[in-house]
Amino acid sequence: MSALLYKAYSPSQWSPTKSAEQVIADFQAAVEKALEDAKKRVVSLQNVDYGGQKLDIWGANLVDSASHMFVFFHGGYWQEGSKTDVAPIIDLVVNGVGIPCISVGYDLGTVKPLAEIIEQAKTAVEYLQNRYKNAQFTLSGHSAGAHLAAAVVTQLEDTKRIKQVILISGIYDLEEWAETEYGKNINLSVEDAKALSIDPAKLAAKLNRRRITLFVGEHDSPKFIDQTERFQAAVIEASSNAVECEKLYIRDDDHFSIIANMVDRTCDPARHLLRRLRFF
Numbered sequence: 001m002s003a004l005l006y007k008a009y010s011p012s013q014w015s016p017t018k019s020a021e022q023v024i025a026d027f028q029a030a031v032e033k034a035l036e037d038a039k040k041r042v043v044s045l046q047n048v049d050y051g052g053q054k055l056d057i058w059g060a061n062l063v064d065s066a067s068h069m070f071v072f073f074h075g076g077y078w079q080e081g082s083k084t085d086v087a088p089i090i091d092l093v094v095n096g097v098g099i100p101c102i103s104v105g106y107d108l109g110t111v112k113p114l115a116e117i118i119e120q121a122k123t124a125v126e127y128l129q130n131r132y133k134n135a136q137f138t139l140s141g142h143s144a145g146a147h148l149a150a151a152v153v154t155q156l157e158d159t160k161r162i163k164q165v166i167l168i169s170g171i172y173d174l175e176e177w178a179e180t181e182y183g184k185n186i187n188l189s190v191e192d193a194k195a196l197s198i199d200p201a202k203l204a205a206k207l208n209r210r211r212i213t214l215f216v217g218e219h220d221s222p223k224f225i226d227q228t229e230r231f232q233a234a235v236i237e238a239s240s241n242a243v244e245c246e247k248l249y250i251r252d253d254d255h256f257s258i259i260a261n262m263v264d265r266t267c268d269p270a271r272h273l274l275r276r277l278r279f280f
Helices: 002-008 020-041 083-097 114-131 144-155 181-185 190-196 200-206 222-239 257-263 268-278
Strands: 044-049 054-058 068-073 101-104 136-142 162-168 211-219 244-254
Touching: 002 181, 020 083, 020 257, 054 083, 054 114, 068 083, 068 114, 068 144, 083 101, 083 257, 083 268, 101 114, 114 136, 114 144, 114 190, 136 144, 144 162, 144 200, 162 268, 200 222, 211 222, 211 257, 211 268, 222 244, 244 257, 244 268, 257 268
Parallel strands: 068 101, 068 136, 136 162, 162 211, 211 244
Antiparallel strands: 044 054, 054 101
């Protein structure tokens, strides 16, 4: 059972055409190329200290006058990945929408408990809110980063300037995941997993009359697809339809290509993201 559960929570293993190794290699190659392109095309301010960790501001020439900012948390199950994983989205957000794209770095779960990582993510958003007092924010994240984005909203004291949340291939309920090798790698107990799972009712209450968009790929792990569907239903029920919670099922994409393909503004996930950032 443990091996089956491990595979069920291994997003790289569900591509119908590629091995798990090739899925990861392709994602890493896409990130590296997009990062090099972004460095040539986008003004950036990198490694800004927000209080013990760093964030990157892409579109730094826009940031002081911006009324809307896109804030992104990378994935990696809190044990790998980095803030540069935002690379395929940078051009889309900065040059496509015309707003800053801010990617938040955080300590990994092999170094700090998940509860402290969530607190770091919250600190990053509070730093941005305090520094850019005229801006509104879209919070977003991929995979474990989607969990962080949602967790931040539930813990912020003031969410009036959080105008929407865009969660891409996210994991929200951690209880079963904690029993896998992934959960054990960061010493996440079942009790902590329950406490740190996203409460749909709390998220809905913090985003009353605003919007949550859930992306998930056709070839994502069945567990991620199921969590997305259950999370959407729970938010809608908890909010009594006071929160617009939309699920976007992206045909042909897997857990990683859904991000990597956003270098192409004509692909489905890029078009959906553009629309939601332009009209929010």
